[in-house]
Amino acid sequence: MTNPPAQPPTRSIPISDRRRWEAFWVCVSVSGFTILDISKVNVALPAIETAFGAGSTELQLIVSGYILAFGLVLVPMGRLGDQRSRKSLLLIGLVLFTLSSAACALAGDIWVLLAARLLQGVAAGIQMPQVMGTIQQLFTGRERGTAFGLFGAMIGLATAFGPTIGGLLIAVGGEADGWRWIFWMNVPLFAIAFGLVLWLLPELRRPSRDPVSLDPVGVLLFGVAVVALMLPFLFTTGSPDDAPERWWTLVVFVLFAAAFVAWERGYERRGGSPLITLRLFRVSSFRNGTIIMAAYFTGLPALFLLTTLFLQTGLGVSALHAGMVTIGFALASAVSSWFGGQLVGRFGRPVVVVGLVLVLATVVGLAVTALFIPPAATPWAMAAVMVVGGLGGGMVISPNQTLTLAEIPPVQGGVAGSIGQLGQRVGTAIGTAVGLSLFYATIYRETAEKPALEVYHDAYAIGLMSVALFVAVAFAVALIDMGSRLRRDRSGAGEA
Numbered sequence: 495m496t497n498p499p500a501q502p503p504t505r506s507i508p509i510s511d512r513r514r515w516e517a518f519w520v521c522v523s524v525s526g527f528t529i530l531d532i533s534k535v536n537v538a539l540p541a542i543e544t545a546f547g548a549g550s551t552e553l554q555l556i557v558s559g560y561i562l563a564f565g566l567v568l569v570p571m572g573r574l575g576d577q578r579s580r581k582s583l584l585l586i587g588l589v590l591f592t593l594s595s596a597a598c599a600l601a602g603d604i605w606v607l608l609a610a611r612l613l614q615g616v617a618a619g620i621q622m623p624q625v626m627g628t629i630q631q632l633f634t635g636r637e638r639g640t641a642f643g644l645f646g647a648m649i650g651l652a653t654a655f656g657p658t659i660g661g662l663l664i665a666v667g668g669e670a671d672g673w674r675w676i677f678w679m680n681v682p683l684f685a686i687a688f689g690l691v692l693w694l695l696p697e698l699r700r701p702s703r704d705p706v707s708l709d710p711v712g713v714l715l716f717g718v719a720v721v722a723l724m725l726p727f728l729f730t731t732g733s734p735d736d737a738p739e740r741w742w743t744l745v746v747f748v749l750f751a752a753a754f755v756a757w758e759r760g761y762e763r764r765g766g767s768p769l770i771t772l773r774l775f776r777v778s779s780f781r782n783g784t785i786i787m788a789a790y791f792t793g794l795p796a797l798f799l800l801t802t803l804f805l806q807t808g809l810g811v812s813a814l815h816a817g818m819v820t821i822g823f824a825l826a827s828a829v830s831s832w833f834g835g836q837l838v839g840r841f842g843r844p845v846v847v848v849g850l851v852l853v854l855a856t857v858v859g860l861a862v863t864a865l866f867i868p869p870a871a872t873p874w875a876m877a878a879v880m881v882v883g884g885l886g887g888g889m890v891i892s893p894n895q896t897l898t899l900a901e902i903p904p905v906q907g908g909v910a911g912s913i914g915q916l917g918q919r920v921g922t923a924i925g926t927a928v929g930l931s932l933f934y935a936t937i938y939r940e941t942a943e944k945p946a947l948e949v950y951h952d953a954y955a956i957g958l959m960s961v962a963l964f965v966a967v968a969f970a971v972a973l974i975d976m977g978s979r980l981r982r983d984r985s986g987a988g989e990a
Contacts, residue, residue, distance in 0.1 A: 514632045516694045521625040522645055524584065524687050526652040528591070528618045531680065532561065532922070533656025534663075536799045537813045538673035540806050541664055545673065546604040550934040551729055555608055557799065557930075558724060558923040560615040565919030566717050567619025569769050570708040572627060572913075580624040581695050587620030588688045595680035622915055628695070630899060630910075638896060643835015646892025650827030650884065653795070657802050658824075661817030672813075712758055712769035719750035720920055727927040770913055774902070780910065782975035783898025786846065786968045788917030790890055793964030794853070795922045796929035797883075800957040801860065801876065803933065808950030809869050819877045826884025831892045838893035843976040845893045850969040852886025857962045861955045869947065890968075925964055933957040 539553045546552075575583050594613035601607035633641045663679060664672030726740040758768040775781040798820060805816035830849070838845050859879040867875045895914070902910040936953035944952070 513694075513696060517696060518629060518632055518641060518644075520687075520690045520694050521628050522648045523690070524588070524621055525625045525645065526648040527680070527683050527687060528621055529649055529652040530656045530659070531595075531614065531618070532557070532795065533653050533798055534660035534676055535560075535656075537657045537660040537802050537806065537817050538664060538676050539803065541669055541673040541813070542604075542607070545670065546607070548604045550930065552604050552608065554727075554927055554930045556611055558927050559608060560611045560618070561919050561923040561926065562720060562724070563612045563615025564618040564622070565615075565916050565923065566713065566720070567616050568623055568916045568919065569913060570713060571620045572623030572910075572915075573767055574708065575624045575627050579697060580628055581691065581697055583620055584624040584691050584695065585688060587617045587624070588684050588691065590620065591617035592681055592684040592688070595677045595684065599674045599677035599681075619919075626915060630902075638899075640835055642895045642899075643832050643892045646835065646888060646895060647828040647831035649891060650831050650888055651824045653798070653824075653827075655821065655824045657798060657817035657820050658814075659817070661812065661814035664813040709758075709761060709767060709769040712754065712761065715750055715754040715757055716769055719747050719754055720923070722747035722750060724924055724927045727924075727931040770916070774910060774913065777901050778975070778978065779901050780898055782971055782978075783894050784914050784917050785971050786894055786975070787891075787898070787914055788921040789964050789968035789971065790850070790853075790894075790921075791918040792921035792925035793857075793961040793968075794887065794925075796925045796957070797857065797860070797961045799926060800929050800933055800954060800961070804864060804950055804954040805873060805876075808947065808954065809872060811873055815873060819873050820880055822877050822881035823884035823887065826881045827888035827891075828884075830885045830888025832888075834889040834891075834893040835896065838896050843897060843972060843979055845889050846897070847969070847972045847976055849886040849889025849893070850965060850972055853883055853890065854962065854965050854969060856880065856883030856886065857958055857965060861958045864954050865951055921964075925960070928960045929957045932960055 535557060539556065542548055542556065543553055548556075571583060571587075591614060594610050594617055597610035598607055598614065601610060629641055629645060630638075659679075660676050663675040666672065667675040722743045725743045729737070729740050755772070758770060758772055761768045762772070775784075801819065802813075802816045805811040805819065806813060834845055834849070856879055859882065860876055863872060863875045863879055898914060899910060933953045933956070936956050937949055940949045940952060
């Protein structure tokens with residue numbers, strides 16, 4: 495096994511067990527609120543479309559723009575938190591998230607809403623690496639598995655309960671302005687979180703006095719590469735007016751991605767702190783776990799978004815009832831995240847493999863349900879299928895998080911956790927853009943040729959194909975990792 499990169503010294507501050515768990519629950523709450531804002535906005539897209547006359551590109555940017563800004567800020571803020579005060583950065587992120595949420599709620603047109611969503615994403619990117627770095631530093635050994643199990647349960651609950659909460663707020667606030675309530679909800683939640691962080695979160699170590707490099711060139715190259723990759727999908731609607739030239743941006747993506755890798759390697763050789771510490775990927779557990787999570791999160795959020803859109807726009811289900819379809823996923827994932835966090839120490843990667851099999855089965859089951867179950871019974875059947883997905887999802891997130899960071903020293907917890915989060919957020923942005931482009935392009939292409947329900951069936955099924963592909967990639971990498979671990983264990987036993 496390749497040794498992890500050399501670490502700078504850390505100066506930890508002792509903390510009691512009680513204060514550790516208080517700090518943990520504060521961090522978990524912040525992460526839950528942050529992830530909740532991704533999924534609860536999904537059910538608001540039809541209402542926002544009606545309110546502002548927004549097109550498919552603008553609607554995709556409301557989701558993907560937030561996630562992209564989130565992802566681009568993660569790693570620099572993770573490094574800053576590793577060397578400075580995580581608590582201070584977390585407080586800054588909470589203030590910015592509160593203000594930008596209020597700006598979203600007050601938006602008078604789609605462009606103001608998009609700008610405020612980008613600011614929300616920046617705030618989320620400041621917050622999340624401080625959460626990950628704090629948990630990594632608070633716990634070791636079996637306790638870390640337990641902590642990440644609880645963390646995974648919260649992420650699962652926030653992801654799956656988001657559509658239900660969003661639908662409820664739209665039902666209470668009305669179709670015209672209910673979507674604004676989704677953003678107003680953040681203001682008291684994040685204000686309370688600010689108070690809890692200020693009161694309960696300790697400084698875990700004395701900040702370093704060494705200068706911090708945030709690698710602005712690396713951030714710029716990476717940002718251009720990701721935007722170039724997403725653009726052709728954001729502008730794919732299925733209309734004959736879609737410019738074929740948009741696919742040339744993929745060439746820009748390849749050029750800037752290559753330039754980014756070359757810059758990062760050279761920057762690190764010159765003694766700088768690159769945006770992504772490529773040497774971390776020499777640790778096989780970190781490398782494989784990061785790829786698994788990136789592929790998984792490229793698929794799964796699109797699954798929720800496509801399902802709520804299909805139910806609302808295709809079957810005419812209310813936002814509240816469309817959101818409630820995911821409740822079974824939320825509850826099942828919370829339970830299986832807890833057990834998965836306990837089982838991963840004993841069984842390792844096979845726990846993740848089993849979880850991915852269940853998620854793949856869920857994707858297929860949802861497509862079959864949409865195509866063959868009568869419309870009146872479809873939401874109920876989908877809710878049942880979602881329970882299976884929740885059981886699988888809980889066995890993926892927290893166990894994989896534990897395995898990914900197992901060989902990474904706590905002093906690099908912020909930047910390592912941020913790289914993993916970066917893969918998840920960028921994957922979510924790309925997967926959402928791909929899934930929605932396939933969904934809307936199919937509707938546009940087939941509307942004049944087929945009955946409305948059949949068009950939405952096709953759009954949903956084709957969108958789910960992209961979800962299945964990304965989850966299958968995660969499954970393949972998990973199998974490869976499991977095989978390499980078995981060979982390494984046998985080799986170690988033979989040498990002993």
